[in-house]
Structures are given as C-alpha cells and as structure tokens.
Amino acid sequence: MSTDISLRILSESLGEKVLVKLRNGKMLRGVLQGYDQHMNLILDQAEEMHDDSTSRQLGVIVVRGDNIIMVSPTVKEKK
Amino acid sequence: MSTDISLRILSESLGEKVLVKLRNGKMLRGVLQGYDQHMNLILDQAEEMHDDSTSRQLGVIVVRGDNIIMVSPTVKEKK
Amino acid sequence: MSTDISLRILSESLGEKVLVKLRNGKMLRGVLQGYDQHMNLILDQAEEMHDDSTSRQLGVIVVRGDNIIMVSPTVKEKK
Amino acid sequence: MSTDISLRILSESLGEKVLVKLRNGKMLRGVLQGYDQHMNLILDQAEEMHDDSTSRQLGVIVVRGDNIIMVSPTVKEKK
Amino acid sequence: MSTDISLRILSESLGEKVLVKLRNGKMLRGVLQGYDQHMNLILDQAEEMHDDSTSRQLGVIVVRGDNIIMVSPTVKEKK
Amino acid sequence: MSTDISLRILSESLGEKVLVKLRNGKMLRGVLQGYDQHMNLILDQAEEMHDDSTSRQLGVIVVRGDNIIMVSPTVKEKK
Amino acid sequence: MSTDISLRILSESLGEKVLVKLRNGKMLRGVLQGYDQHMNLILDQAEEMHDDSTSRQLGVIVVRGDNIIMVSPTVKEKK
Numbered sequence: 296m297s298t299d300i301s302l303r304i305l306s307e308s309l310g311e312k313v314l315v316k317l318r319n320g321k322m323l324r325g326v327l328q329g330y331d332q333h334m335n336l337i338l339d340q341a342e343e344m345h346d347d348s349t350s351r352q353l354g355v356i357v358v359r360g361d362n363i364i365m366v367s368p369t370v371k372e373k374k
Numbered sequence: 375m376s377t378d379i380s381l382r383i384l385s386e387s388l389g390e391k392v393l394v395k396l397r398n399g400k401m402l403r404g405v406l407q408g409y410d411q412h413m414n415l416i417l418d419q420a421e422e423m424h425d426d427s428t429s430r431q432l433g434v435i436v437v438r439g440d441n442i443i444m445v446s447p448t449v450k451e452k453k
Numbered sequence: 454m455s456t457d458i459s460l461r462i463l464s465e466s467l468g469e470k471v472l473v474k475l476r477n478g479k480m481l482r483g484v485l486q487g488y489d490q491h492m493n494l495i496l497d498q499a500e501e502m503h504d505d506s507t508s509r510q511l512g513v514i515v516v517r518g519d520n521i522i523m524v525s526p527t528v529k530e531k532k
Numbered sequence: 533m534s535t536d537i538s539l540r541i542l543s544e545s546l547g548e549k550v551l552v553k554l555r556n557g558k559m560l561r562g563v564l565q566g567y568d569q570h571m572n573l574i575l576d577q578a579e580e581m582h583d584d585s586t587s588r589q590l591g592v593i594v595v596r597g598d599n600i601i602m603v604s605p606t607v608k609e610k611k
Numbered sequence: 612m613s614t615d616i617s618l619r620i621l622s623e624s625l626g627e628k629v630l631v632k633l634r635n636g637k638m639l640r641g642v643l644q645g646y647d648q649h650m651n652l653i654l655d656q657a658e659e660m661h662d663d664s665t666s667r668q669l670g671v672i673v674v675r676g677d678n679i680i681m682v683s684p685t686v687k688e689k690k
Numbered sequence: 691m692s693t694d695i696s697l698r699i700l701s702e703s704l705g706e707k708v709l710v711k712l713r714n715g716k717m718l719r720g721v722l723q724g725y726d727q728h729m730n731l732i733l734d735q736a737e738e739m740h741d742d743s744t745s746r747q748l749g750v751i752v753v754r755g756d757n758i759i760m761v762s763p764t765v766k767e768k769k
Numbered sequence: 770m771s772t773d774i775s776l777r778i779l780s781e782s783l784g785e786k787v788l789v790k791l792r793n794g795k796m797l798r799g800v801l802q803g804y805d806q807h808m809n810l811i812l813d814q815a816e817e818m819h820d821d822s823t824s825r826q827l828g829v830i831v832v833r834g835d836n837i838i839m840v841s842p843t844v845k846e847k848k
Contacts, residue, residue, distance in 0.1 A: 300408035301436050304383070304416055317522065318398070319476070329458035334438060337462055341525075357459050357524045359492060362476070364396065366436045367420075380594050383574055390589035396536075397556070397599070412595060443554065445594045475680065477634070487616035495620055499683075515617050515682045517650060520634070538752050539726035541732055555714070555757070571754060601712065603752045604736075633838065635792070645774035653778055657841075673775050673840045675808060678792070695803035696831050699811055712794070713836070729833060759791065761831045762815075 308368035319321030387447035395443045413439030466526035474522045485511030545605035553601045571597030624684035632680045650676030703763035729755030782842035808834030
C-alpha cells in the first residue's frame with residue numbers, strides 16, 4: 296500500500312467542503328484549498344461550528360496538522 | 375521480526391469493519407479503506423459510537439494515526 | 454501538491470494583520486513580520502485578545518509554531 | 533549493551549500472555565502475536581481489565597506503542 | 612524567506628531584557644545571554660513574574676525551548 | 691562530555707535495585723536487567739510502590755523510557 | 770551563535786549545585802555530575818524540594834531532559 300493514501304483522499308477533496316475535528320474538541324468546516332504532508336490544511340470560508348448549531352466565521356485559515364484528529368473529506372451525510 | 379507487523383494486520387483488514395479507539399476516549403467503527411506507515415486510517419461508512427449504543431454517522435474519514443490508541447482489525451466478538 | 458502551501462499562504466500575509474489561535478486557548482493578533490518552516494511566527498504590534506474585547510499589548514513577539522492551532526492570514530470578517 | 537533488549541524480552545514472550553499498562557490508565561491482557569521497533573503490539577484474545585475484576589473482550593488488537601507505559605512479558609505472579 | 616528569522620530576532624535581543632511566556636502559564640523576565648536552534652534560552656538576572664506584580668529571583672537560568680510559547684524580544688511597552 | 695553519561699550510570703546499576711519515577715506519578719522499584727538508548731528499562735522483581743508503603747508485585751516488566759521522569763540508580767538512602 | 774550554549778552553561782556548573790524545575794511542578798536540587806545533548810542530567814546528593822521547605826533525599830538520580838522546564842546552573846541568590 297502506498298504511503299500517501301491520506302493525501303490522495305485530501306487531493307480528491309480539493310475545492311470541496313470538509314469537516315475537521317480538532318484535538319481541543321472543536322469542529323471546523325470549510326472548503327479545502329490545500330494541504331501538505333503534515334496534514335496542515337488551508338480552508339476557505341472556514342467556520343467553527345458550535346454545539347448550538349451556530350458557527351463563527353473565520354475566513355481563510357491555516358490549520359496545523361498536529362491538532363487534527365480526523366478529516367471528513369466529503370460531507371455526504373449533509374446532503 | 376519484521377517491522378511491518380502492524381501494517382500486515384491492517385492489510386488483512388482492508389475492506390473489513392474495524393474498531394478504532396482514540397486518545398480522546400471516543401470509539402470509531404468503519405470499513406478500512408486504507409492506511410499508511412503512520413497508522414493514518416481511511417474509514418468508510420464511519421460512525422462514532424456512543425456509550426448509550428447510539429452512533430453518529432461520519433461518512434468517509436481520514437483519522438490521524440497519532441490519535442489512535444488501538445485498532446481492532448476484526449470485530450469477531452460482534453458475530 | 455507542493456509541500457509549502459502553508460508557507461505560501463503565510464508569505465502572502467507578510468506585512469498584514471493575522472489572527473493566531475494558540476493551544477492554550479488564547480488568541481493573538483499582530484502584523485506578520487516573518488515565519489519559518491516550523492510555523493514559528495514573528496508578529497509586530499502583537500496583542501493578546503480577551504473574551505471581553507479588551508486586549509493586552511505585547512509589542513514584537515516570537516511565537517513557537519508548535520503552540521499554534523491555526524492562523525487566519527487575512528481578517529476579512531473584520532472589514 | 534545492545535539497543536534491542538526491550539525487543540528481545542518481547543521476542544521471548546511471543547505466544548505468551550502479556551499485561552500492558554496504557555497511558556490512559558487502562559490495563560490490557562492478551563497473547564502477544566507480534567511487535568515492532570516502535571513497541572506497537574499485536575495481541576490476540578485481548579481483553580481490557582477493569583478494577584472490579586471484570587473484563588471486556590476485544591479479540592485481536594493492534595496497540596500503538598506510544599500509548600504504552602509498560603509491558604509485563606510474563607505473568608508469573610498469576611501462577 | 613530564510614529559516615532563521617526567529618533566531619535573527621533573538622540575536623538582535625542579546626544583552627537585552629526579554630519576556631518569556633511558558634506553557635505552564637508562568638512568565639519569565641531576564642537578560643538574554645544566549646540561545647540555540649531549539650530556542651533554548653540562557654537568561655541572566657532572571658525572575659519569575661507573579662500576577663500580583665511580585666517576582667521571584669532566579670539568577671542565571673537555562674530554559675528549554677519546548678516549554679516556551681512566545682518570547683517578546685524587546686519590552687517596548689514598558690518604556 | 692560524552693553523550694552517554696546517562697547510559698553509563700545505568701550500566702553501573704545493572705543487577706542492582708533502582709527506583710523509577712513515572713510521569714503518571716507512580717513509583718516503581720526493581721532490579722535493573724537492561725536498558726537501551728531510549729532509556730527503555732527492563733526491571734526484574736518489579737513492584738509498584740504505593741503511598742501507604744504497600745506495593746503491587748509486577749514480575750519482569752519493560753518500561754518505555756518516554757514515561758520516565760527520573761531513575762535513581764542506587765537506593766543509598768534505604769541502607 | 771554556537772548551538773551548544775546550553776551545554777556550555779551546564780559544563781561550567783559541573784560539580785556545582787543546580788536547581789532543576791520539572792514539568793510536573795516539582796523542584797529538584799543536586800550537584801551536577803553530568804549531562805548530555807538531550808539535557809538529561811545526573812545529579813548527586815539530589816533532593817526534591819517541597820513548598821514547606823522540607824525536602825526528600827534521592828541520592829544519585831538520572832533526570833530525563835524532556836521533563837525539565839529550566840535549570841539554574843548557579844544558585845547565586847542563596848549566598
């Protein structure tokens with residue numbers, strides 16, 4: 296198995312909305328604009344999602360990969 | 375002993391349901407679609423399992439290996 | 454995808470105000486004067502932003518990258 | 533002193549029951565089926581042991597070495 | 612951008628007072644006598660600053676870089 | 691100064707009782723049977739020491755070095 | 770600036786009493802007998818200092834560098 300399967304999944308999600316769960320318990324949503332081999336992510340139209348279904352607009356953000364628990368590259372359950 | 379025994383077990387579980395225990399105390403279940411040498415995992419039909427036997431659907435997810443405590447490659451006790 | 458996409462975003466923000474969210478829950482704002490491949494940042498006119506909309510002036514600071522959760526390179530939502 | 537003394541002890545325990553203490557305070561017991569240089573372990577017939585002497589069956593598991601505090605390669609005190 | 616911008620800022624602060632914020636929430640002040648590429652710092656006349664504006668004298672100290680959140684190389688706001 | 695001074699101290703303690711303080715606050719005692727450059731330790735006749743002067747017998751254990759705060763290679767104060 | 774300034778300070782303190790502050794909040798005092806490039810320290814006549822000015826004798830100890838926040842190589846303020 297190639298070592299870049301995580302990156303291939305991220306590659307297929309470029310330009311798509313992704314969900315990102317952080318180690319601090321926060322959830323981010325945004326359009327994936329880029330990534331690197333550390334799983335650092337660039338999100339556009341990013342927002343921090345709150346438990347009460349509100350969210351805070353963040354604009355463009357760089358997220359350090361070492362804070363990420365998981366990335367959901369496609370938000371199929373929202374369709 | 376070869377250094378890739380963990381990866382061999384994961385290899386044998388491709389296409390199978392696995393249980394993943396995370397450092398934050400959460401448990402995930404999903405079909406293993408891929409992995410790499412950091413134990414980053416791709417899970418399809420992923421769900422976060424809650425203590426009250428409910429679960430939250432997550433779709434396809436990339437899980438960073440450094441958040442993982444253990445992976446149960448076959449869910450034999452569920453048969 | 455090139456490995457330096459995070460750095461390219463930071464490069465485009467040199468001389469601009471950025472927001473930095475730290476692992477300890479604190480938020481910094483300042484003018485990005487420099488960065489390196491560890492995402493260590495140099496901020497000028499830095500201030501620590503408090504929940505009550507006050508802030509503490511810090512002057513020039515060096516922020517270690519491993520404390521950073523995310524950087525918002527442009528503060529578009531403040532316009 | 534050779535650098536692989538930990539691995540030699542693990543090697544001698546292949547096919548034997550081992551106790552594994554995790555950083556999250558949990559204790560695992562299982563038959564050691566494999567390991568690698570990161571102290572990732574493969575346990576068969578694994579079970580999570582609870583304080584009230586009950587246990588939860590886990591089947592085959594891959595345990596990431598960086599969650600492990602200690603491994604007791606032989607359970608001599610249980611004889 | 613060169614990779615040593617953090618070190619250049621520190622270099623310019625040699626012999627000057629710096630403020631150091633630590634991960635454990637403590638704040639140090641002292642005269643920067645040296646540093647290395649891990650951001651380990653040597654501070655002279657170091658003192659730990661308390662919330663009640665008192666401080667504890669520490670003399671010469673070596674601070675490990677991996678405990679540091681940020682360094683303020685010049686204390687301009689104190690002038 | 692040579693880089694292996696820690697290992698030399700451990701070398702001199704082979705076959706001797708050592709005290710090991712862990713990051714989780716626990717204290718171990720056992721006869722040092724081996725170690726490696728990560729400060730992974732093999733202890734024989736290991737026991738976890740409790741605050742009430744009782745202890746739990748652990749037999750032979752492998753302790754991962756990254757959980758160790760300090761090792762006291764000789765227990766001179768017990769004589 | 771040379772990369773070994775921390776080690777040079779430690780070198781000058783060989784045979785002298787040093788104070789060591791640990792990440793777990795504890796403070797150690799002892800005569801520095803050795804160190805290495807990881808800032809692992811060998812302390813002789815080591816003691817753990819308590820808030821009530823009492824201390825616990827530890828004898829010779831090896832302290833892992835990754836637990837250390839700071840080292841005060843000379844205890845000038847005690848003279």
